Amino acid sequence: MNSQYRVVVIGGGVVGASVLYHLAKMGWTDVVLIERSVLTAGSSWHAAGGIHALNADPNMAALQAYTIDLLSEIEEESGQNIGLHMTGGLTLAGTPERWEWLQSAYRVFQSIGIEDCELLTPQQAQERCPIMSTDGVLGAMWADREGYVDTTGTVHAYATAAKKRGASVFEHTKVEAMEQVHDGWIVKTDKGDIRCEHVVNAAGLWAKQVGRMAGVELPVSPLKHHYLITDQIPEVAAHDFEMPMTVDLEGFTYMRQDQKGILIGIYEIEHQHWAMNGAPWNYGMELFQEDLDRIENELMLGFARYPSAENVGIKTWVNGAFTFSPDGNPLVGPVPGKRGYWSACAVMAGFLQGGGVGKSLAEWMIEGEPEADVYCMDVARYGKFAENKQYIKETTGQFYSRRFVISYPNEQLPAGRPLKMAPAHDAMTAAGCRWGSSWDLETPLYFAPSEDFEENLTLKRSNAHQIVAAECKNVRENVGMVDITGFSRFEVTGPNAEVWLNNVMASKLPAPGRAKLAPMLGEDGRLKGDLTVLNWGTDSSGHCTWWIMGSYYLRAWHMRWFDDHMIDGVQVRDLGEDMCGFGLTGPNSRKVIEKLCHQDIGALKFMGCGDFDVGMIRAKVARMSVAGELGYEINCRYGDHVKLRRMLLEAGEEFGLQEYGFNAMLSLRLEKSFGIWSAEFTQGYTPGMTGMDRWIDWDKEFVGKAAAVAERDGNGPAQKLVTFEIDADDADASGYEPVWSGEKRVGFVTSGGYGHTVQKSLAMALVDADSAAEGTDLKVHVVGVERSAKVIAPSPYDPTGKAMRG
Ligand SMILES: Cc1cc2nc3c(=O)[nH]c(=O)nc-3n(C[C@H](O)[C@H](O)[C@H](O)COP(=O)(O)OP(=O)(O)OC[C@H]3O[C@@H](n4cnc5c(N)ncnc54)[C@H](O)[C@@H]3O)c2cc1C
Numbered sequence: 095m096n097s098q099y100r101v102v103v104i105g106g107g108v109v110g111a112s113v114l115y116h117l118a119k120m121g122w123t124d125v126v127l128i129e130r131s132v133l134t135a136g137s138s139w140h141a142a143g144g145i146h147a148l149n150a151d152p153n154m155a156a157l158q159a160y161t162i163d164l165l166s167e168i169e170e171e172s173g174q175n176i177g178l179h180m181t182g183g184l185t186l187a188g189t190p191e192r193w194e195w196l197q198s199a200y201r202v203f204q205s206i207g208i209e210d211c212e213l214l215t216p217q218q219a220q221e222r223c224p225i226m227s228t229d230g231v232l233g234a235m236w237a238d239r240e241g242y243v244d245t246t247g248t249v250h251a252y253a254t255a256a257k258k259r260g261a262s263v264f265e266h267t268k269v270e271a272m273e274q275v276h277d278g279w280i281v282k283t284d285k286g287d288i289r290c291e292h293v294v295n296a297a298g299l300w301a302k303q304v305g306r307m308a309g310v311e312l313p314v315s316p317l318k319h320h321y322l323i324t325d326q327i328p329e330v331a332a333h334d335f336e337m338p339m340t341v342d343l344e345g346f347t348y349m350r351q352d353q354k355g356i357l358i359g360i361y362e363i364e365h366q367h368w369a370m371n372g373a374p375w376n377y378g379m380e381l382f383q384e385d386l387d388r389i390e391n392e393l394m395l396g397f398a399r400y401p402s403a404e405n406v407g408i409k410t411w412v413n414g415a416f417t418f419s420p421d422g423n424p425l426v427g428p429v430p431g432k433r434g435y436w437s438a439c440a441v442m443a444g445f446l447q448g449g450g451v452g453k454s455l456a457e458w459m460i461e462g463e464p465e466a467d468v469y470c471m472d473v474a475r476y477g478k479f480a481e482n483k484q485y486i487k488e489t490t491g492q493f494y495s496r497r498f499v500i501s502y503p504n505e506q507l508p509a510g511r512p513l514k515m516a517p518a519h520d521a522m523t524a525a526g527c528r529w530g531s532s533w534d535l536e537t538p539l540y541f542a543p544s545e546d547f548e549e550n551l552t553l554k555r556s557n558a559h560q561i562v563a564a565e566c567k568n569v570r571e572n573v574g575m576v577d578i579t580g581f582s583r584f585e586v587t588g589p590n591a592e593v594w595l596n597n598v599m600a601s602k603l604p605a606p607g608r609a610k611l612a613p614m615l616g617e618d619g620r621l622k623g624d625l626t627v628l629n630w631g632t633d634s635s636g637h638c639t640w641w642i643m644g645s646y647y648l649r650a651w652h653m654r655w656f657d658d659h660m661i662d663g664v665q666v667r668d669l670g671e672d673m674c675g676f677g678l679t680g681p682n683s684r685k686v687i688e689k690l691c692h693q694d695i696g697a698l699k700f701m702g703c704g705d706f707d708v709g710m711i712r713a714k715v716a717r718m719s720v721a722g723e724l725g726y727e728i729n730c731r732y733g734d735h736v737k738l739r740r741m742l743l744e745a746g747e748e749f750g751l752q753e754y755g756f757n758a759m760l761s762l763r764l765e766k767s768f769g770i771w772s773a774e775f776t777q778g779y780t781p782g783m784t785g786m787d788r789w790i791d792w793d794k795e796f797v798g799k800a801a802a803v804a805e806r807d808g809n810g811p812a813q814k815l816v817t818f819e820i821d822a823d824d825a826d827a828s829g830y831e832p833v834w835s836g837e838k839r840v841g842f843v844t845s846g847g848y849g850h851t852v853q854k855s856l857a858m859a860l861v862d863a864d865s866a867a868e869g870t871d872l873k874v875h876v877v878g879v880e881r882s883a884k885v886i887a888p889s890p891y892d893p894t895g896k897a898m899r900g
Contacts, residue, residue, distance in 0.1 A: 095264050095285060100124040101459070102281045103294040104269050104304055106131075107138040108245070108444035110296030111252035112452030114261050115168065120456050123260030127253065128283060130268035134249045135379055136298035137416040138444060142321050142359050143245045144339055144350055145446045146183055147237040148199065150501070152206045152830045153470045154423060157450025159208055162239045164449040165248070172254035176247040181336045181351065183240025184219050186231050188344030193232040194553055195500050197878030198831075200235050205832040205842035210238035223340050225329050225356070225402050230344070240339045242350045243445055252452075268375075269297075272307045278434050279308075292459055294436045299415060301439035302372035310429050311481035312473070314440040315490045316373065316415040318366045318382060320389055321359035323352045323410040329402040330354050343498045345395035356403055360392045365494040367487060368415045384411040418442055420480060420489030420510065422497070424471040426451055427458060430654040437473040463618050467778030469651070477650040479534035485510045502551040503828055504558070512536045516579035516674050517735035525753060528558075533647040537580040538755035540565060553877050554825035555848065558757070565754035566761055566850035569721055570891075572750030573682035575742055576759060578727055579674035579735070582649045584656070586640040590663030595640060598659050599627055600781070600798065602791040606631035606638070609701045609716050613786040614655075616777065619801020621786060622655055623648070624775045628703045628716055641714075645771045646670070659797065675729040676738055679719045679762075681897070682749035687715075687726050689745045695726075700899045709741040720759055722766035722891060722898050764856050765849040765891035767817045773829060773845035774815055774858050782811040783860060813841060814866040815858060817890065820846070820874055821882040822855040827874055833859050833883065834873040840865040843874060852890045857883070 101117055103110045106129030114127045129135065145162055149155040169176045187193040196213070203211050212235070219234035220226055253263050264285070271282040278291040295312075297304035305312040330337060331354040339350045348359045366388065369377075386393070397404045419425050419440035424447060429435045438455050441447055451471070454464035469475060479485065492509035501507065506529070512519075514534040523529075526541040528549070540561050549558045568574055586595060595603055604610040606629050614623035628641040644652060649670050656666045678686055688696050692707040695715065703716035711734045719725025730738050743751065760770075769775050774784055781787035782805045790802060805811065820827060827846025832839050841861030849856045857874065865872060870885040887893060 095126070095262075095267065095288070097287060098289045099126045099262075100290060101126070101292045101294065102279070102288055102290045103127045103296055104281070105129065105136065105296035105298055105300070106133040106249070106253065106263065106265065107136045107296065107298045108249050108252065108448040109298065109438050109441045109451055110294070111249050111256065112448040113294055113296055113438050113455050114263070115252045115256040116452040116456035117459070118256045118259035118261040120460050122456075122460060126262040126264065126288070127256070128267050128269055128281070129263070129265045131378070132265050133253055133263070134246050136300070137414060138245055138249050138298070139379055140381065140412050140414045141245045141416070141445060142348070142350070142357055143242040143248070143445050144348060144359070145242060146185075146240050146339060146341065147203065147208055147211065148185055148235070148341070150199070151423065151470050152202055153467055154447070155203065155208065156206050156466060157454070157468070158446050159239070160453060161446055161449030165243060168251045168255050172251040172258065174247055174251040174254050175244070176251045177244025179241045179243070179336060179351075180239060181241040181338045182222065183237050183339035183341070184214075184223055185235045185341045186219065186343060187233045188230045188342070190232065191553075192343060192500060194877060196233065196235050198553060198875075201832050201875040201878055202830045204839060205830045208237070212236045223338050224333065225327065225337060225400050226340060227399055227401055229398065242339060245445060248445060269304065269307070274308065274432065292434045292436060294438050294455065296438040298417060298439060299369070299373035299377070300375075301417060305437075308432055308435050310432060310435065312425055312437060312439065313476050313480035313486050314417050314419055314425060315370045315486050316368045316417050317490060317494050318368050318413055318415050319359070320362065320384060320411070320413045321357055322408050322412070323357045324355035324403050325406040325409050326354040327356060327402050327406050330356060341498070342395070342399050345399050346392040346498050347396040347399065349396070349400060355406065355409060356400060358396045358400070358403065360389050360396065361494065361497040362389050362392060363495050364388050365491045367491065370483060370487065373415070382413040382415075384413045416442060418490040418493055420476070420486065420493065422493040424451055425473040426455055426468065426471045427473045428654070430474050430650055430657070463616050467776045469772070469777060472651065474651040474654045477533060479513060485513070502553060504549060504556050505551050506530055516577055517732055518577065518739045521736060521739060522577065522753065527753070527755065530756065532580050533649065535580055535646060538577050538753070540755040540757045541753050559848065562757045562761060563850040565752070565758035568750060568752045569680045569723060569754055569758065569762060570851050571680070572752070573678055573680035573686055573746055574754040574758070575746065575751055576677045576679065576754050576756070578677045580646045580756070582644045582646045582652065583669040583673050583729065584642040584652070585667045585669050586642060586664065587637060588664040590661055591638060591640055594661050594664040595627060596794060596796065598656070598797055599625070600791065600796045600802065601627070601789045602794075603627060604629045604701075607702055607704050609703045609718060611789050613781055613789050615781065615796070615798025615802060617798055617801070619798045619805060620777055620780050621775050621784065622777060623652060624769065624771050624786065626718070630703065630705070630714065648771065672732060673729050674732055674735050675713070675727060676742060677719065677725060677727045678742065679721045679723045679725040681724055681900070682746075682751070683724050683726055685749050686742060686746040686751060687728070690741055708738065711738055711741070713738070719898055720768060721762035722768065722889070722895065724898060724900050761847050761850055764845070764847050764858070765852055765889070767858060767888035769815065769858065770845065779860070780805050780811060782806065783813050784815045810863060812863060813860045814863050815844070815860055816866050816885045817888050818857040818859055818872070818874065818883045819886045819890070820855040820857055820876065822876050825877045826855045827857040827876050831875050833861055835865050840872065849890060854890065856890065
């Protein structure tokens with residue numbers, strides 16, 4: 095072992111081995127993997143080795159698809175047998191809702207390029223898995239590229255292939271501590287110190303402790319998990335083909351063939367955490383005693399699904415542990431505030447996702463950005479709040495128990511909530527507010543007419559549809575008020591604030607007293623933010639204050655970006671714990687605020703901003719609205735929130751003011767074709783594709799300019815963002831549904847919903863440039879059903895923008 099490497103990867107499970115392999119493959123060979131025991135000695139040796147295409151998150155599904163393709167490549171490259179059995183796989187639907195969900199998921203897979211799936215009747219499914227009972231099965235989805243691998247063989251294959259490319263692996267070496275130094279890290283092992291530029295925490299069950307060695311609290315916990323392997327089953331042995339990997343979602347089990355018997359794995363509803371502070375250091379390659387009482391119900395369902403398994407004995411029980419993050423996705427990437435410290439942990443399905451994790455992390459480290467949009471597994475998607483043990487326990491437990499349970503788009507899950515609440519939360523609840531959550535914060539969805547109103551869970555329009563319709567109508571015709579605590583606010587000050595902002599934002603900066611939409615780009619010219627910059631002007635001491643506003647849930651993610659691009663003489667402060675506010679939206683909004691303001695707020699122009707006295711509150715007011723109406727965002731201190739709400743309600747009564755929530759806001763913004771982050775704008779898309787290029791100031795220098803110019807001067811983007819009107823009656827598009835021109839897939843929906851003012855089902859979509867012209871007739875699958883769609887001119891409501899400028 096040398097005393098210096100460029101990268102030290104801690105952990106020789108499937109994830110660490112994959113990271114090492116991808117670093118070496120991309121040309122970094124001065125890299126070492128340190129394993130305290132032997133390769134596979136964590137979760138990896140006893141995994142069931144199953145690989146499936148399906149994941150409810152399309153970006154995760156795409157990374158899984160990459161891993162599946164990679165498996166035979168590493169087998170060949172390493173010469174190590176990985177026991178790959180590509181049996182194909184079935185996912186069963188046992189309720190009408192699940193069948194609808196599966197048909198919808200099948201279409202989403204088409205959108206992300208997973209083409210080897212098909213929908214089957216129960217009889218067709220049984221032909222492919224003859225030992226299965228079809229009782230209760232309403233349909234199934236088949237995927238060609240599913241099956242299983244030999245887990246130990248796979249880890250060794252990654253490691254051997256990495257070594258062949260020049261990487262090093264040291265077993266029986268334990269990392270005991272680490273220290274950050276000016277040019278990287280000193281990793282202290284029981285065999286000596288190693289200096290390195292980058293250190294990767296791929297410590298699996300021990301990720302928590304390896305995080306703490308660097309002062310990092312990762313939101314991760316192990317949970318226990320069971321599977322069993324039966325003796326030989328004659329009905330299995332009788333076939334000359336292998337049973338497919340079969341997931342019975344309503345039965346909470348997965349099944350694959352194991353020699354001439356089967357393996358049944360169980361996602362227990364009654365979950366059990368283990369070693370929340372990380373596995374003990376003396377934990378070897380042992381298993382826990384099986385806990386039959388805890389899994390009795392799921393086991394009965396499993397044996398009912400595969401009846402012949404009941405006639406034979408159980409050869410092996412496995413009750414092991416593996417790790418989960420609050421949303422079940424891995425925690426990958428540079429850890430905020432710890433330069434050179436990388437996370438590659440909480441990988442729940444390492445054999446399925448490890449390839450995608452390794453590839454993305456290696457690209458990120460070497461090239462500065464991963465190729466794919468990996469926000470779904472970015473470690474910076476969480477903030478400090480997620481370090482809390484109770485939060486981790488509730489959310490990881492909820493994820494585990496619901497692993498095979500449908501989550502509806504309008505479903506509000508309870509774990510880790512309510513956590514942070516805006517000061518007016520209780521008063522708003524009393525007024526009927528129903529809450530969703532964003533990051534740590536409760537955010538208003540809509541105001542229910544009565545306490546006993548219960549929203550039905552559905553993939554289609556819910557019974558809250560009319561409530562939202564009424565809120566939209568009041569905003570368009572009178573004035574609505576919305577709690578805007580759920581926006582992010584960063585204050586930028588210091589002598590170099592303007593220089594810095596000019597560099598990180600691709601737009602012109604606003605003049606004093608003005609606000610401006612500001613795309614932020616990565617070095618590769620793709621989007622990093624759809625932000626608003628506000629210039630509050632210069633105070634009496636000559637200091638200028640700027641704000642950046644954006645999506646609340648990206649607070650830590652954006653802060654990491656700001657820190658990574660920081661220069662001397664600039665301070666960026668996240669105001670998320672200090673400032674909140676309310677928005678007034680609608681034609682009467684000026685009348686309400688004028689009644690309360692001591693200054694001439696009526697003179698404030700569209701996209702103007704300034705400090706105003708609103709009643710007794712000193713507020714920072716900006717004239718803008720996401721709904722495309724005359725509107726004011728009134729930002730106040732946390733302590734003023736309750737008072738501000740009371741004053742506005744009182745002043746607004748005579749003008750028809752009513753509160754509204756984010757569901758209405760989403761419908762209103764769709765009628766204006768205003769994109770939002772995670773839908774129309776992501777780090778996978780470019781300014782040209784999304785129309786963000788119209789805000790770029792081409793005359794100045796900024797991060798990502800070279801790539802943005804190359805896009806501008808090239809042949810134009812291959813895909814463009816358009817607005818659709820869809821011929822839908824009881825459901826609207828939500829995102830990732832495929833768009834068709836005849837039989838050809840020409841794009842996918844970025845977001846959809848009902849436009850209550852224009853009374854149309856609307857969507858925004860990224861489609862091939864030659865299908866983007868207004869009037870083009872296309873088709874879209876909405877909840878699995880083909881619907882006609884037409885490209886319409888952007889902003890079906892008030893296309894000239896008269897209302898918001900008025
Ligand atoms: C019963 C069961 C069934 C499963 N079935 C599947 C399946 O079908 N498909 C699938 O994809 N996944 C499955 N999994 C999950 C899978 O096992 C994990 O996702 C995967 O093993 C995680 O790999 P890892 O490399 O992140 O962690 P680990 O395998 O835990 O590896 C971490 C390694 O780091 C080493 N280490 C830790 N600390 C240090 C230190 N300080 N110094 C040096 N080395 C250190 C450990 O010794 C260990 O070898 C299953 C898990 C269980 C428990």
